[in-house]
Amino acid sequence: MSKAKKGVLLINLGTPDSPAVPDVKRYLIEFLMDGRVIDIPAWRRALLVRGIIVPFRAPNSAKVYQAIWDSQTGSPLLYYSRMQRQLLQERLGDSYHVELAMRYQNPSIPAALANLKKKNVDSIRIIPLFPQYASATTGSVIEKVMEVMRGWQTFPELSVVNEFYDNELMVEVFAENAEKHRPETYDHFLFSYHGLPVRQLLDVDGTGKHVCDQAGCRERIDETNKFCYVAQCYATTRSIAGRLGLKADDYTVCFQSRLGKTPWIQPYTSDVLKDVAARGKKRLLVFSPAFVADCLETIYEIGTEYATEFKEFGGETVQLVESLNDHAKWIIALEQMARGELTGWPTSERLTL
Ligand SMILES: C=CC1=C(C)c2cc3[nH]c(cc4nc(cc5[nH]c(cc1n2)c(C)c5CCC(=O)O)C(CCC(=O)O)=C4C)c(C)c3C=C
Numbered sequence: 001m002s003k004a005k006k007g008v009l010l011i012n013l014g015t016p017d018s019p020a021v022p023d024v025k026r027y028l029i030e031f032l033m034d035g036r037v038i039d040i041p042a043w044r045r046a047l048l049v050r051g052i053i054v055p056f057r058a059p060n061s062a063k064v065y066q067a068i069w070d071s072q073t074g075s076p077l078l079y080y081s082r083m084q085r086q087l088l089q090e091r092l093g094d095s096y097h098v099e100l101a102m103r104y105q106n107p108s109i110p111a112a113l114a115n116l117k118k119k120n121v122d123s124i125r126i127i128p129l130f131p132q133y134a135s136a137t138t139g140s141v142i143e144k145v146m147e148v149m150r151g152w153q154t155f156p157e158l159s160v161v162n163e164f165y166d167n168e169l170m171v172e173v174f175a176e177n178a179e180k181h182r183p184e185t186y187d188h189f190l191f192s193y194h195g196l197p198v199r200q201l202l203d204v205d206g207t208g209k210h211v212c213d214q215a216g217c218r219e220r221i222d223e224t225n226k227f228c229y230v231a232q233c234y235a236t237t238r239s240i241a242g243r244l245g246l247k248a249d250d251y252t253v254c255f256q257s258r259l260g261k262t263p264w265i266q267p268y269t270s271d272v273l274k275d276v277a278a279r280g281k282k283r284l285l286v287f288s289p290a291f292v293a294d295c296l297e298t299i300y301e302i303g304t305e306y307a308t309e310f311k312e313f314g315g316e317t318v319q320l321v322e323s324l325n326d327h328a329k330w331i332i333a334l335e336q337m338a339r340g341e342l343t344g345w346p347t348s349e350r351l352t353l
Pocket residue numbers: 013014015016028036037038057061075077130134136137194195196197257259290291294295296297
């Protein structure tokens with residue numbers, strides 16, 4: 001008789017099945033029809049997404065996906081995610097079964113959960129692959145898992161790693177990857193996180209009125225703002241900057257990938273690029289610690305688009321710091337999360353950063 005196993009489910013955001021326009025359209029529709037991503041009434045979302053955003057955006061997105069798509073390995077996000085799953089399975093050994101899913105498209109969450117069910121696992125540890133908690137990412141993953149499992153008759157023990165923004169090994173890998181580029185040869189550092197509409201943060205403290213600048217989210221993280229994406233992004237930044245010995249003046253935190261006209265978290269990366277170029281900075285080293293794998297947002301948006309913009313503003317170089325990808329220490333961090341050695345809940349000591 002085979003022995004009982006523990007289940008682990010890694011979940012990242014998702015990528016199209018191919019960079020062809022119909023596949024990119026299907027991906028964008030599933031992604032942007034998620035009410036946690038475009039958080040407006042369903043009928044308005046349907047009109048906006050199906051009638052305006054997807055028809056206009058898909059051809060251009062497809063071109064960008066074609067630019068980053070590898071002829072052998074396909075989407076970088078899926079390639080590194082598969083590698084992370086494989087390496088984690090090797091570290092955990094036979095008593096664990098590790099599945100990978102994407103919130104949108106494939107491999108799907110229903111398929112991964114069906115595999116775990118077939119294995120009759122004792123427990124499932126869900127690890128959304130987003131260091132900082134956001135309703136649009138981790139929240140959406142949790143909601144989808146709940147929706148799929150609703151019909152199950154028996155439930156294994158369930159747990160979720162909500163966030164790992166202050167994971168020491170993660171910080172160490174970003175710092176080591178930066179050191180390969182000789183940070184002393186750069187004159188400024190950016191920490192560019194994926195942005196969010198500001199209204200998606202209003203309820204992070206349960207008041208419905210949260211305002212990051214009043215709550216001090218850029219300066220500290222504590223019991224009052226522990227679920228705030230902005231507070232977690234700044235906390236990650238302080239940890240990486242501290243590990244590299246950077247002073248507050250040496251770096252700027254910014255937020256990229258704005259979509260639509262509503263206010264998103266500021267400062268926007270484009271504005272910061274303009275500002276630092278105007279201050280005479282020529283060489284930028286850019287961290288992207290909202291992602292655990294290189295993807296369209298790092299390789300193309302930072303490595304190509306922002307690099308071009310910075311040159312137009314008078315700068316010279318934008319160097320992206322490689323993401324966690326298949327780094328051995330990152331796989332150990334995943335192993336610790338999978339084994340429950342790190343719950344993802346910050347302890348009181350870790351809260352005072
Ligand atoms: C921290 C992770 C992410 C957050 C937060 C997030 C929010 C968010 N994203 C969009 C719209 C788009 N994002 C797109 C790509 C994309 N986004 C993330 C991660 C986060 N998104 C990743 C990892 C990727 C890349 C996937 C890949 O295949 O490499 C895209 C698609 C590409 C494009 O057309 O630009 C869109 C659209 C919104 C609206 C949002 C918050 C509400």
